Amino acid sequence: MDFLYAIFTFIATALLLLFIVFSALTLKIFIGKSIKNSKYPPVIGTVFHQLFYFNRLYDYQTQVARKHPTFRLLAPDQTEIYTTDTRIIEHILKTNFDKYSKGQNNQEIVSDLFGNGIFAVDGDKWRQQRKLASFEFSARVLRDFSCAVFRKNAAKLVRTVIELSVANRVFDIQDLLMRCALDSIFKVGFGVDLNCLEGSSKEGCAFIKAFDDSNALSYWRFVDPFWKLKRRNQLAMQPDCNDKEDILSRFLMESEKNPEEMNDRYLRDIILNFMLAGKDSTANTLSWFFYMLCKNPLIQERIAQEVREVISSQGSEDTIDDFINNITDEILEKMHYLHAALTETLRLYPAVPVDGRCAETDDILPDGFKLKRGDGVYYMAYAMGRMSYIWGENAEDFQPERWLNNGIFQPESPFKFIAFHAGPRICLGKDFAYRQMKIVSMALLRFFRFKLADDTKSVTYRTMFTLHIDGGLHLHAVLRTDDDIGKILT
Numbered sequence: 001m002d003f004l005y006a007i008f009t010f011i012a013t014a015l016l017l018l019f020i021v022f023s024a025l026t027l028k029i030f031i032g033k034s035i036k037n038s039k040y041p042p043v044i045g046t047v048f049h050q051l052f053y054f055n056r057l058y059d060y061q062t063q064v065a066r067k068h069p070t071f072r073l074l075a076p077d078q079t080e081i082y083t084t085d086t087r088i089i090e091h092i093l094k095t096n097f098d099k100y101s102k103g104q105n106n107q108e109i110v111s112d113l114f115g116n117g118i119f120a121v122d123g124d125k126w127r128q129q130r131k132l133a134s135f136e137f138s139a140r141v142l143r144d145f146s147c148a149v150f151r152k153n154a155a156k157l158v159r160t161v162i163e164l165s166v167a168n169r170v171f172d173i174q175d176l177l178m179r180c181a182l183d184s185i186f187k188v189g190f191g192v193d194l195n196c197l198e199g200s201s202k203e204g205c206a207f208i209k210a211f212d213d214s215n216a217l218s219y220w221r222f223v224d225p226f227w228k229l230k231r232r233n234q235l236a237m238q239p240d241c242n243d244k245e246d247i248l249s250r251f252l253m254e255s256e257k258n259p260e261e262m263n264d265r266y267l268r269d270i271i272l273n274f275m276l277a278g279k280d281s282t283a284n285t286l287s288w289f290f291y292m293l294c295k296n297p298l299i300q301e302r303i304a305q306e307v308r309e310v311i312s313s314q315g316s317e318d319t320i321d322d323f324i325n326n327i328t329d330e331i332l333e334k335m336h337y338l339h340a341a342l343t344e345t346l347r348l349y350p351a352v353p354v355d356g357r358c359a360e361t362d363d364i365l366p367d368g369f370k371l372k373r374g375d376g377v378y379y380m381a382y383a384m385g386r387m388s389y390i391w392g393e394n395a396e397d398f399q400p401e402r403w404l405n406n407g408i409f410q411p412e413s414p415f416k417f418i419a420f421h422a423g424p425r426i427c428l429g430k431d432f433a434y435r436q437m438k439i440v441s442m443a444l445l446r447f448f449r450f451k452l453a454d455d456t457k458s459v460t461y462r463t464m465f466t467l468h469i470d471g472g473l474h475l476h477a478v479l480r481t482d483d484d485i486g487k488i489l490t
Contacts, residue, residue, distance in 0.1 A: 041072045041081055041369045049073070050223045057463045058353045062383040069389070070367060076225070077105065078374045082354075084384045087366035090415040092357045092377050093423035103358025103376055109227075113218045113465075130428070137428045143435075146188045150436045151324045153184050154443040156197050158320055161448060165477040170453040172472035174287040177440070178208055181283040184436065208279075215280075216464040280466040281351040281429075282436050287469050288349035289342060289441065291459055292398050294452045294475065299341060299400060304445045304480070306337045311446070324443060332438050340403035342437050346419040347391070348398065353382035353467050355421065381418045382467070390416060448477040 034040045044064055050073070053060035061082060064071060070083040083089070092100045101122045114120035118129040157180045164171045179196040186194040196205060221227040293300035311326055356378030359371050371377065388395045391402070403409055414422035420430045427433075444450075453474040462470040 035074075039368075039370050040079075041070045041371075042068055043074060044068065044071045045073055047073045047075045047080055048223060048225065054220075054223060054463055056460070058380070058382040058461065058467075061354070061380050062386050065380060065383040065387060069387075070365070070369060075105075078358075078376060079372070080376045080378060081369075081371055082378050082380055084380055084387050084390065085365075085367055086390065086413070086415045088377065089379045089418060089422065091366050092379075093415070093421070093425070096363065097424050099360050099363060100357035100377070101360055103374075106358060106376070109221045110218060110465075113214055126425075130425075133428050137432060142188070143432075146184075146432060147329070147435060147439070149184050149187045150439045151327060153180050153187075153197065154440045155320050155324045156180070156183075157440065158443050158447055160197060161444065161477050162479070165448060165479055168476075170474050170476060173290055173450075173475050174283065174469050174472045177283040177286045178279060179205065180440065181279045181436070182208060185279055211279075212464070212468065215466060216462060219464045280468075282433050282440075284351050284467050284469075285342065285346055285349070285433075286437055286440060287473050288467070289345040289437070290444075290450055290475065291452075291469070291473055292345055292348075293341075293445075294450055294455075296398055299398070300445070300450065303338050303341055303441070304449075306335060307442050307446050310334045311442075320443075320447070323446060324439075327439055327442055329435075332435060335438055335442070336404060336407060336409045337400060338438055338441060339409045339434065340400035342434065342441070343403050343409075343417070343419075344398055344400045347385040347417060348396075349461075349467055350381035350385065350419040351466055352419075352421075353461075354378055354380050355418075379418060384416075384418060447480060449480055451476045451478065 035043050050057055050060075065082070065084045069085050070081065070088065073080045073082065102120060107120055110120050116125055118126060118133065121129070157176060160176060161171070176197065182196050183194050186192045186196075196208070199205075293303070310331055311323065356376055359373055359375050359377065361373050362371070364370050365377075384390055386396050394402075403412075411417070414420065414426060420427040453476055459473065460470050462468045
């Protein structure tokens with residue numbers, strides 16, 4: 001009897017504590033948030049409501065944004081404002097740049113993944129990394145070196161796909177693109193030949209999975225009220241533990257000037273941030289790009305035709321290496337339709353689907369809504385690409401032509417096309433990414449026609465910081481001509 005009483009007491013006490021915690025959390029979320037005040041954006045729910053839609057979070061945000069271009073979600077310590085309003089985006093990213101930061105809450109959430117890398121820091125640390133990275137990305141030596149690496153790895157990728165094509169095997173192109181991108185960023189960024197694409201680096205393949213899982217788990221923290229407690233428990237169970245061309249070598253030389261500030265941990269954080277930018281942005285975009293080409297075969301053929309027409313002016317392409325070597329900067333500049341198709345992919349499937357800043361002071365947004373110090377302001381790039389009030393009635397259609405004027409690519413405002421961020425923190429690697437994506441796309445589309453392995457299967461994303469295809473993208477690759485086998489295998 002005493003035993004049953006003890007069990008009952010324990011359960012009752014646990015339920016009472018749970019009720020108290022829930023009540024305290026509820027009060028903290030709703031009190032002092034000006035919920036019915038029309039001077040603030042409309043409240044749609046709390047950040048924890050996103051748990052119900054987490055696996056389709058960006059589509060849920062798109063659905064809400066069609067009715068409310070700017071809305072609020074309540075959190076315990078602040079309010080999270082989400083928007084597709086281009087005026088607000090320019091306001092927080094450029095006009096009032098100094099009044100907005102990454103925010104302490106966001107920095108805590110991403111600290112285990114990004115550390116003190118450029119994506120997670122503000123102030124002097126950001127300026128220091130930005131200045132050095134800006135110098136390196138503008139250097140001709142890095143541009144030439146990176147293009148040589150991209151061409152070499154594109155040739156390896158084509159040779160890998162030919163083996164799969166000849167064997168009539170289905171393959172996951174997202175996995176191949178991830179490995180190709182990781183090989184490229186390791187060589188360009190750190191001077192290391194990882195050989196992940198060729199399958200000789202088990203550590204590299206394991207790293208890709210671990211890094212992607214860490215990405216997803218870190219993003220889950222935005223909707224998990226107990227993530228800090230879980231993290232403490234996990235840490236408690238763990239033991240204590242200029243003639244160069246690559247980026248890391250240049251950062252190492254810089255660290256010698258300030259060894260106390262730029263220590264090994266700081267350099268590690270910088271490395272991880274470059275890896276995320278170099279691997280995820282290009283590989284994810286190319287994965288969605290090939291998905292859209294499979295769904296729109298006429299566009300796929302038009303790009304392949306552009307590749308043939310532009311390259312034919314360069315002379316011989318007897319082998320894959322001849323073809324790859326013909327892809328010069330001049331040739332890349334002529335690929336207007338390919339550039340438009342890649343940009344259209346980024347419009348609908350941005351590498352970073354949601355991003356934002358945190359208000360350092362009370363402010364009034366361009367639409368007249370107020371926000372308080374500590375509130376987050378997030379722009380929904382994924383949703384923006386689907387808004388008819390931004391892109392017209394055909395916003396959800398894949399139409400590269402919207403970017404062309406008399407066949408010449410025409411860019412849009414970075415506050416409307418926000419895939420590469422905007423303002424002082426605009427992506428330094430934008431041109432770097434386009435060069436890599438164009439070289440890989442041209443190499444693959446010159447020799448292969450791609451089809452979905454199962455066109456009835458739904459293709460969607462995995463909810464994380466970057467827009468991965470959930471479960472990969474499984475394709476068939478068909479050689480365009482029988483003569484191409486000899487060119488590739490020579």
